[in-house]
Amino acid sequence: MTAEKYDVVIIGGGINGVGVAQAAAAMGYSVLLLEKNAQLALETSGRSSKLIHGGLRYLESLEFSLVRESLKERELLLKLAPDLVRLQTFNIPVYNDTSRSALTLRLGLSLYALFAGLNKKHFYHQVKSVNWSELDGLQTKNLKTVFQYSDAQTDDTALTRAVMASAIGLGAECQCEAEFVRANVDKDKVTIQYQKNGVLKTVTTSALVNASGPWVCPVNKRIFPQSTILKPDLIQGSHLLVKTAISQAYYLEAPQDKRAVFLLPWKSHALLGTTEHVYQGDPVGMHVLDEEKNYLLKVYEHYFPEHEQELLATTTGCRVLLPAGASLSKRSREIHFEVDDAMQPRVISIVGGKLTVYRQTAIKIMSVLRKTLPVKKVIADTARLKLTPID
Numbered sequence: 466m467t468a469e470k471y472d473v474v475i476i477g478g479g480i481n482g483v484g485v486a487q488a489a490a491a492m493g494y495s496v497l498l499l500e501k502n503a504q505l506a507l508e509t510s511g512r513s514s515k516l517i518h519g520g521l522r523y524l525e526s527l528e529f530s531l532v533r534e535s536l537k538e539r540e541l542l543l544k545l546a547p548d549l550v551r552l553q554t555f556n557i558p559v560y561n562d563t564s565r566s567a568l569t570l571r572l573g574l575s576l577y578a579l580f581a582g583l584n585k586k587h588f589y590h591q592v593k594s595v596n597w598s599e600l601d602g603l604q605t606k607n608l609k610t611v612f613q614y615s616d617a618q619t620d621d622t623a624l625t626r627a628v629m630a631s632a633i634g635l636g637a638e639c640q641c642e643a644e645f646v647r648a649n650v651d652k653d654k655v656t657i658q659y660q661k662n663g664v665l666k667t668v669t670t671s672a673l674v675n676a677s678g679p680w681v682c683p684v685n686k687r688i689f690p691q692s693t694i695l696k697p698d699l700i701q702g703s704h705l706l707v708k709t710a711i712s713q714a715y716y717l718e719a720p721q722d723k724r725a726v727f728l729l730p731w732k733s734h735a736l737l738g739t740t741e742h743v744y745q746g747d748p749v750g751m752h753v754l755d756e757e758k759n760y761l762l763k764v765y766e767h768y769f770p771e772h773e774q775e776l777l778a779t780t781t782g783c784r785v786l787l788p789a790g791a792s793l794s795k796r797s798r799e800i801h802f803e804v805d806d807a808m809q810p811r812v813i814s815i816v817g818g819k820l821t822v823y824r825q826t827a828i829k830i831m832s833v834l835r836k837t838l839p840v841k842k843v844i845a846d847t848a849r850l851k852l853t854p855i856d
């Protein structure tokens with residue numbers, strides 16, 4: 466029996482995998498996406514802070530090009546996916562003991578607005594003290610000022626599924642409960658085996674994309690001949706869903722270590738996160754630690770002392786970051802690609818990235834793979850494809 470042939474096979478149904486599926490299908494390629502879970506976005510892409518943002522804090526680590534690129538994508542996604550990506554009001558309170566001064570925040574917010582294209586809707590302002598009582602019970606003792614600006618929030622799971630639906634609309638195939646087993650790379654093709662319903666299936670492809678997120682290294686080890694890739698760190702980040710209705714989002718400075726922590730409105734409640742520490746082992750066994758809960762609840766209590774602390778749920782996920790000397794929160798969020806052969810790339814692995822820039826990530830991947838793939842007639846432009854939630 467001859468194996469089915471594809472131009473591009475993608476391992477992983479998180480935001481990066483589905484983004485590549487959409488971009489490749491839009492370029493006219495035949496695409497197969499394999500996801501080991503029963504549904505898409507059950508791993509990192511469903512456990513994020515759900516922000517489509519430039520990342521105000523990345524200005525501190527001078528990641529200007531990433532912030533600018535992310536803000537451009539935010540603008541585009543607000544147009545392409547109005548039912549999935551919406552502007553949200555954010556507040557940054559500044560107290561007597563806040564480490565970032567009002568001047569520093571003013572500078573950061575001005576730069577953020579500048580990178581967003583100086584559109585009036587993205588300008589920041591200071592909340593008048595007479596209006597502080599409207600800030601969901603925020604602690605006002607020793608409060609000096611509150612900056613207000615806008616950023617975007619999404620439903621990360623729904624966004625991922627909407628992007629795959631768009632890819633399927635362009636002809637891509639998606640197989641869930643389909644676990645990649647191994648691949649053999651030859652000069653002219655890659656032969657892939659995956660397991661579905663207990664049956665081992667074989668397909669061939671011109672290019673293979675390893676978009677398995679935290680599993681990028683174990684998956685790479687099953688691709689032969691083996692090429693070494695830079696081993697990233699897995700950084701665990703957790704969120705708590707607290708039973709409180711809040712009307713706006715808050716960008717808080719953890720009193721314990723001065724890290725940024727968000728409190729975000731989420732489905733009639735509040736999402737509090739995130740934490741950050743290096744994780745060792747298989748992400749499958751990852752769970753929210755008691756110290757993470759205590760850390761986040763302490764931040765919450767510090768800023769919202771009157772709120773009850775009833776926990777409804779917890780989530781935890783892994784960022785994939787390249788090792789570097791910088792502290793975890795200051796490590797680069799820029800995406801990194803590993804290619805088996807720069808002249809004729811057949812296998813490309815995605816290391817890291819952000820939900821926000823999935824579309825740009827996919828464009829970059831496809832521009833690398835163009836060297837190997839046949840020329841096809843482009844059928845769509847992902848910058849124009851509307852994204853709608855699927856039921």
Ligand SMILES: Cc1cc2nc3c(=O)[nH]c(=O)nc-3n(C[C@H](O)[C@H](O)[C@H](O)COP(=O)(O)OP(=O)(O)OC[C@H]3O[C@@H](n4cnc5c(N)ncnc54)[C@H](O)[C@@H]3O)c2cc1C
Binds near residue numbers: 505517645680702
């Ligand atoms: C706590 C936290 C908060 C974050 N907040 C934000 C934010 O607010 N905004 C933002 O822009 N970014 C954010 N990020 C970053 C963003 O979430 C990630 O960069 C992104 O989700 C990574 O997507 P991915 O597709 O690479 O990985 P994943 O979503 O993990 O997808 C990989 C997929 O591969 C599958 N897979 C693995 N092995 C196999 C196999 N053998 N066969 C088949 N399938 C396999 C997995 O099941 C999984 O579904 C956050 C990250 C974390 C951890």
